Amino acid sequence: MTTRDSQPAAIELVALTKRYGPGAAAVDTIDLHVEGGSYCCLLGPSGCGKSTTLRMIAGHESVTSGDILLAGKNITDLPAAARGTAMMFQSFALFPHLSAVDNVAFSLKMRGVARGERRARAQELLERVAMGHLAERKPGELSGGQQQRVALARALITRPRALLLDEPLSALDPFLRIQMRAELRRWQQELGLTFIHVTHSQEEAMALADRMVVMNHGAIEQVGTPWEIYNRPASEFVARFMGGHNIIDTGEGKVAVRCDRVQILADSSPRDATQASIPIVVTDVEYQGTHVLLGLQQQGKTLTTHATAEFSAMVPEAAFVDAPFNVGQPGVMQWRPEQAHRLAA
Ligand SMILES: Nc1ncnc2c1ncn2[C@@H]1O[C@H](COP(=O)(O)OP(=O)(O)OP(=O)(O)O)[C@@H](O)[C@H]1O
Numbered sequence: 001m002t003t004r005d006s007q008p009a010a011i012e013l014v015a016l017t018k019r020y021g022p023g024a025a026a027v028d029t030i031d032l033h034v035e036g037g038s039y040c041c042l043l044g045p046s047g048c049g050k051s052t053t054l055r056m057i058a059g060h061e062s063v064t065s066g067d068i069l070l071a072g073k074n075i076t077d078l079p080a081a082a083r084g085t086a087m088m089f090q091s092f093a094l095f096p097h098l099s100a101v102d103n104v105a106f107s108l109k110m111r112g113v114a115r116g117e118r119r120a121r122a123q124e125l126l127e128r129v130a131m132g133h134l135a136e137r138k139p140g141e142l143s144g145g146q147q148q149r150v151a152l153a154r155a156l157i158t159r160p161r162a163l164l165l166d167e168p169l170s171a172l173d174p175f176l177r178i179q180m181r182a183e184l185r186r187w188q189q190e191l192g193l194t195f196i197h198v199t200h201s202q203e204e205a206m207a208l209a210d211r212m213v214v215m216n217h218g219a220i221e222q223v224g225t226p227w228e229i230y231n232r233p234a235s236e237f238v239a240r241f242m243g244g245h246n247i248i249d250t251g252e253g254k255v256a257v258r259c260d261r262v263q264i265l266a267d268s269s270p271r272d273a274t275q276a277s278i279p280i281v282v283t284d285v286e287y288q289g290t291h292v293l294l295g296l297q298q299q300g301k302t303l304t305t306h307a308t309a310e311f312s313a314m315v316p317e318a319a320f321v322d323a324p325f326n327v328g329q330p331g332v333m334q335w336r337p338e339q340a341h342r343l344a345a
Helices: 050-058 100-110 115-128 144-156 174-191 202-208 226-231 236-242 317-322
Strands: 011-018 027-034 039-043 065-070 085-088 162-166 194-199 211-216 219-224 245-249 254-258 263-266 276-287 291-298 311-316 330-335
Touching: 011 050, 027 050, 027 211, 027 219, 039 050, 039 202, 050 085, 050 162, 050 194, 085 144, 100 115, 100 144, 115 144, 144 174, 162 174, 174 194, 174 202, 194 202, 202 226, 211 226, 211 236, 219 226, 219 236, 226 236, 236 245, 236 254, 245 311, 263 311, 291 317, 311 317
Parallel strands: 039 194, 039 211, 085 162, 162 194
Antiparallel strands: 011 027, 011 065, 211 219, 245 254, 263 330, 276 291, 276 330, 291 311
């Protein structure tokens, strides 16, 4: 897949809004620029508006107000088939009674392309996703990963300038999901197309995206590279949603400190006065292979029955073996001031 059939196109959302009813907007006046040829992941908790955003870009959902531009052209009111976008769905949505090649050729049939030509183009695309030898099989005779490749070929047959993917990996088992994730990334790079991928998985977005867009309640909380989102969360919501951070109220505002950047010392250990610290009690000890995850509670605070630990510390396995901790043990959580990232109020 080295030849490029179509030019990647930038996508621009301008004050894009969707209201399904009189309540809060599902998507509320969002502005976003997605660079042509980049891999963008829309991420957020259930109901935050990411699928609605994707469906509006695809033309499968009407827009209440605002604009969608593809390569500078306003496509807001164009029908889905005329936009230059293609969509790939969670369940792949393949027709069970059609062979792989007929599934891929289907949208050309709808456009009136002659049978010989559409089958030849479909076969060529199947070859490109290493599925040429299985072209006559029906979806039920293919593995999940193979079905995904057929779904990709089907999405590419109309030569889209942007591919929109709605939870494309969530129907796969965890092992295959990681394998197909790598394939998606490789395809995107080889095709050089703009990909917008909706997921609720932080890990998936971090693994795939050039740029991540974190959404909450119909609004964009933060846009950035995976590194920026993880290391410089803009808000408490982003830090909590991404996980791996302790949110600490310093009295002068909240800060986020990564769980692998705090150090846990036994009560008897000498303190380092240059570091910030909180007295803690260990509430959980979880072995996770390369590291041990300690659940921690600030000393003097009582856990409510439903609460999990207030803080977490990721201790490398070797360090834990040298200085183990037990549940109930008091100690100190400390961190260097430069590891504390201030959160917006
Ligand atoms: N067809 C619809 N009619 C009415 N409300 C809808 C419709 N589709 C979505 N909504 C509402 O709009 C909001 C955003 O939904 P959306 O599906 O975009 O969220 P999401 O982030 O993709 O969630 P999920 O991860 O669960 O798919 C939710 O409150 C949802 O209930």
